[in-house]
């Protein structure tokens with residue numbers, strides 16, 4: 280018999296369910312994700328720090344978890360909300376069940392609640408601060424007090440909290456690409472990747488294209504990166520609000536000035552925009568899923584993308600040297616930008632798609648092509 284659990288929202292709504300994770304109390308911004316698969320990758324995506332993730336797909340946990348599918352060293356989400364945990368978990372790669380995995384990492388999770396009702400509420404009112412309490416001592420008033428102590432994500436710099444403590448080299452590739460994918464001409468490219476909360480599959484996709492990848496902490500000054508003499512600089516995804524990350528914005532500005540090729544994903548995209556003089560804003564409930572259509576403006580081509588963001592670059596804030604390259608077909612919001620004066624571009628969604636469709640993966644090849652161009656003075 281599962282222990283009781285509660286999900287309490289800042290608007291006072293209370294959901295009663297069953298605990299399928301650790302005992303305890305955890306607060307965060309409650310968001311919903313519409314991906315049908317990939318719960319383990321979602322839970323271990325550092326961009327979900329301080330967020331409680333509701334999965335709209337009703338059966339979660341059916342294939343368990345395994346050591347290979349983590350997108351980082353641990354679960355970063357503050358909690359998990361699901362409709363139903365199937366009684367049986369079965370897969371040829373299973374190592375742990377989802378509840379085992381959650382308990383070992385001390386993550387609270389609630390099942391048996393109406394996630395359709397919750398999702399409609401979040402869609403209508405916007406992402407809510409909330410609290411999951413699980414175990415025998417659940418108490419609505421304690422949960423409400425915990426929510427009052429959580430200020431929300433706006434203004435919160437989490438990149439410097441989740442980043443690596445020290446620089447390291449990344450060498451693991453993606454098996455599906457194999458050796459044949461690495462072009463001989465690319466083998467010498469050295470990419471310095473800023474870790475603002477990087478997902479492993481991004482690093483794999485760079486390494487699979489023959490890049491030597493050096494991952495550096497979020498607060499590494501530009502001079503240190505430039506001293507490594509890289510062929511290109513990558514700006515990773517990450518949690519929290521991009522605006523307070525002034526150290527990263529300053530470093531990106533200095534790197535762009537040197538006309539080094541720069542590619543940013545998600546938080547990295549927002550930081551490139553801020554470094555270029557654009558503005559970012561908090562979205563009502565954000566984009567979280569693996570089925571979001573985006574349109575490439577140059578070709579009109581529509582691609583299905585993986586998404587996870589709660590902030591966005593304001594389309595009406597772009598300076599003259601920043602052009603929009605992609606838009607969301609769900610709400611028209613900006614999904615990609617490129618500098619017109621220097622080789623720097625970025626994408627709001629997740630071309631590394633882990634989980635998600637691989638339609639936009641070719642952006643990694645665009646970055647490679649940029650690094651293969653002769654550098655202008």
Ligand SMILES: NC(=O)CC[C@H](N)C(=O)O
Nearest residue numbers: 326516517545546589590
């Ligand atoms: N996945 C990400 O990099 C998310 C970026 C940022 N934290 C946002 O929510 O918009």
